[in-house]
Amino acid sequence: MVQKKGKPAASAKSVLTTSEAAEPKRRGRPRAYQPEIALGKALDLFRRDGFAATSLDDLSAATGMNRPSLYGAFGDKRELYIKSYQRYRADARAAMIDIFRDELPIRKRLERIFAVALDIYLSGDAGPRGCFTVMTAASEAVADPEIRAMVLEGFSELDKAFAACFSMAREKGELPPAADPVVLAQLASSIIHTIAIRARARMPRKQLEAIVKGAIDVMVGA
């Protein structure tokens, strides 16, 4: 019979945001799930309830995958948590990176960054989801070195991104020469952390925006 000649190899591990990509013909029974979508569901659950309070039954129900499939695709619960966290970081980075790099005035840029952060932290059907890095720092990071390293790297990435922002602003004369980009960056990160935490306690967006506005005034001048 005429056979379709599946593409030779070329690594099936391509990272795809959409699931439209034509995978090379796989051998056995086809998967009933889409890994990226399932991982997103797992992330939703972990963000809502945290690691310990999320059971594999919950994850199985949310992803539509039965337990053995979960293990086959992502490993055990901890590995799934780690992959969920990496997915969160990738998503957050994608949502932020353009604004960080933008050539807008510093004040406008900060406003947009914090607005996107609030969108991320306040979204969620069953209550505001907060920042997964902060939640993970508060819980799993103490006892698990590998998770801790990822969290610290997350803090560092944010600090550096803000510092680059403030450096550029100072070069363009938007900030006084004496302004210290690293200190300002740590301040900006602390605002990110406080609104993430407070959002999680359901503080209304208006109040969080007031905190952001006051902080921006202090950082770049009223």
Next chain:
Amino acid sequence: MVQKKGKPAASAKSVLTTSEAAEPKRRGRPRAYQPEIALGKALDLFRRDGFAATSLDDLSAATGMNRPSLYGAFGDKRELYIKSYQRYRADARAAMIDIFRDELPIRKRLERIFAVALDIYLSGDAGPRGCFTVMTAASEAVADPEIRAMVLEGFSELDKAFAACFSMAREKGELPPAADPVVLAQLASSIIHTIAIRARARMPRKQLEAIVKGAIDVMVGA
């Protein structure tokens, strides 16, 4: 026989820091535990592992109380968590209140406040314990209205204490008249939150102190 005449009544509920107080003679079998000490042990566990990852067996072992005694003394796990949290708040308040009210120059006062905060967040045998308010905000506060209310009240208490600090400093001429005590207080709280979170991820004290120093410089002038 000669009997000791226990003091009549006078409310057994007196809040005592030491356990030396002579309780009025109680009727049945005497307790084998000291409630305040047991509650402290429970708090230690909850701070280390969080609500979901702390089992009643763990609590029973740490307090030396068997399960029924735990229930009798503190109610179920959630009630014990709430009482532990209230205890944490009382302890933290006791450690801070004098410094907040002190008449020291604002810079010195802030330095002391943050130093005590770091002491609290970095203590712990099995890793830094962080801020229990922040941890609770990140986990239980979303779904539990009663716990959430306590957490929000905790944020508010800290904001107000800082605001009072900055108000007094402005009145004394330590800050420019245009300085906004509420905005500065939210900044100071955000520093508290960021060092609590970062401590939990085992960021070294030196780095946390650098964050504090930079923030103080921005808040009250370098």
Next chain:
DNA sequence: TGATTTTTATACTGTTCCGCATAATATAAA
């Protein structure tokens, strides 16, 4: 068609979990 491969579906194992029922124990009061 039949063999091979990969995934799904079901169900099991042994553990841990929370809350409570029951009985033993230690004190004060009568």
Next chain:
DNA sequence: TTTATATTATGCGGAACAGTATAAAAATCA
């Protein structure tokens, strides 16, 4: 002493838990 009261000690019960073993199903390959 006896009675009442308050706590401790033991352990049960049923549910939930994480992980896996086994078999059925659905595809490709020969």
